[in-house]
Amino acid sequence: MGLWKNLNEVYEFRRAKQNLLNSVAFRIDRPLTKPENVTFLLTHGCNLTCHMCECGSVGVNPEGGGYIVAKRDEMTREEFAHVIDQLDEWGVRNLIFSGGEVLLRKHDLLALVRYAADKGFNTTVVSNSLSWNEDLAKTVADAGLTNFTSSLDGACAETHDKIRGKVGSFDKVVRTLRQFEALKQAYPRLSTNTTTVVQKDNWRELPAVCELLTDCGVGCIMYQAVSGDYPHLLVPLEELDELKGVLARLLEMRAAGAKIWNGPEYFETLPRYYTEKLVNQGRFHLGNCLAGYDNLIISPNGTIDICGYGPHGVSLKDVPLLELWHSQAYREARERIAKCETQCLYLCYQKTDVNQLTKQVSGVVNLRRRGAAQLSHARVVANDRSTRAPSTPPPARPSNHERGQGWPNAVA
Numbered sequence: 498m499g500l501w502k503n504l505n506e507v508y509e510f511r512r513a514k515q516n517l518l519n520s521v522a523f524r525i526d527r528p529l530t531k532p533e534n535v536t537f538l539l540t541h542g543c544n545l546t547c548h549m550c551e552c553g554s555v556g557v558n559p560e561g562g563g564y565i566v567a568k569r570d571e572m573t574r575e576e577f578a579h580v581i582d583q584l585d586e587w588g589v590r591n592l593i594f595s596g597g598e599v600l601l602r603k604h605d606l607l608a609l610v611r612y613a614a615d616k617g618f619n620t621t622v623v624s625n626s627l628s629w630n631e632d633l634a635k636t637v638a639d640a641g642l643t644n645f646t647s648s649l650d651g652a653c654a655e656t657h658d659k660i661r662g663k664v665g666s667f668d669k670v671v672r673t674l675r676q677f678e679a680l681k682q683a684y685p686r687l688s689t690n691t692t693t694v695v696q697k698d699n700w701r702e703l704p705a706v707c708e709l710l711t712d713c714g715v716g717c718i719m720y721q722a723v724s725g726d727y728p729h730l731l732v733p734l735e736e737l738d739e740l741k742g743v744l745a746r747l748l749e750m751r752a753a754g755a756k757i758w759n760g761p762e763y764f765e766t767l768p769r770y771y772t773e774k775l776v777n778q779g780r781f782h783l784g785n786c787l788a789g790y791d792n793l794i795i796s797p798n799g800t801i802d803i804c805g806y807g808p809h810g811v812s813l814k815d816v817p818l819l820e821l822w823h824s825q826a827y828r829e830a831r832e833r834i835a836k837c838e839t840q841c842l843y844l845c846y847q848k849t850d851v852n853q854l855t856k857q858v859s860g861v862v863n864l865r866r867r868g869a870a871q872l873s874h875a876r877v878v879a880n881d882r883s884t885r886a887p888s889t890p891p892p893a894r895p896s897n898h899e900r901g902q903g904w905p906n907a908v909a
């Protein structure tokens with residue numbers, strides 16, 4: 498019993514167990530687990546216009562005056578809190594607040610982080626870092642935040658600001674990460690993550706991004722492929738060989754201790770994914786997609802719409818979460834997901850193939866063989882990982898045809 502409890506606290510063990518159960522669930526068409534992480538997209542509105550993301554154009558009044566439109570349909574703070582109550586009862590422990598840009602709902606964000614943290618959730622806030630300052634960082638740390646995740650899309654202002662559509666945004670990211678870093682001593686549970694979307698304009702800078710983020714004290718540096726329909730942003734075919742060299746350099750840095758989340762499998766797959774996207778237009782098949790079993794991304798209006806496949810038309814404003822999770826509508830959405838043909842390197846793309854599971858299980862067995870002392874060390878590391886977890890939520894796609902919302906926990 499003690500050993501089982503210990504094992505359950507080990508991230509790798511939990512993931513292996515979850516993947517195994519989800520593989521079975523996929524075959525019997527019935528969820529057997531709860532999601533490891535749940536994301537609240539507080540809003541689809543945003544104060545940036547990043548060129549790889551659709552949120553930038555959502556909610557902005559074309560006549561000026563900023564963000565107005567997306568607010569219309571958003572769940573209230575109380576409605577989100579009610580979902581937190583249900584997640585708590587269900588036993589979900591990791592909650593991620595993202596968007597759009599979360600700080601467009603600053604007061605709701607702070608209140609909800611506090612509410613969730615008081616109930617014992619690990620809480621992550623994902624932000625573009627544009628609107629933070631020292632006081633706000635301290636306030637959210639006081640509220641109990643365990644992880645701050647920022648995007649960074651270049652190693653210099655020129656690149657990042659170009660991608661993000663706003664001069665000065667690079668400086669804000671660096672300053673904000675340093676502000677959170679400065680708080681870590683007073684708030685030992687607090688960690689920082691980053692996400693960098695690997696694209697045409699920044700791939701040469703990826704090692705420099707890592708160096709900069711290491712200097713900022715970032716605990717988990719994640720690189721993510723461009724998803725969705727942005728062929729002009731992909732690394733062009735003629736540059737892919739050079740990209741492979743850069744990714745190999747990242748792996749060397751990782752081996753030397755850099756806190757890069759992605760492992761060899763992801764970096765080997767990424768150029769292949771871009772090639773497939775640019776050339777073949779066919780399905781990029783890595784395994785069965787478990788997005789319907791392992792993920793829960795709740796849209797601002799309380800719906801869950803996995804990559805545009807539904808379950809359509811049902812909002813958590815009206816229906817209890819577990820009722821929806823086990824509903825016929827959700828089952829039909831899972832069936833549509835199973836047939837998804839989108840080329841996708843979303844990290845939610847959990848593999849259900851035997852090799853991957855064997856690898857995971859043998860990883861856990863090795864951990865076990867290394868004995869109890871190692872196990873308890875692993876538990877500490879694992880706990881660290883579960884809050885620092887690859888936690889960048891996917892780009893929110895407000896349209897009904899959104900594609901590729903996903904989770905960074907399969908192809909590490």
Ligand SMILES: C[S@@+](CC[C@H](N)C(=O)[O-])C[C@H]1O[C@@H](n2cnc3c(N)ncnc32)[C@H](O)[C@@H]1O
Nearest residue numbers: 549550596597624625648692723724891892893
């Ligand atoms: C949608 S944003 C929301 C949080 C916040 N506004 C931010 O920029 O960090 C979440 C993450 O998705 C990434 N993202 C946006 N569009 C993407 C795309 N087409 N492919 C892959 N990642 C994307 C962003 O760079 C960011 O790291």
Ligand code: SF4
Nearest residue numbers: 543547550552553625
């Ligand atoms: S990536 Fe983030 S900051 Fe950029 S437009 Fe999308 S939601 Fe806004």
Ligand code: SF4
Nearest residue numbers: 786804837839841901
């Ligand atoms: S697009 Fe969505 S549903 Fe399709 S494989 Fe990717 S994560 Fe799964």
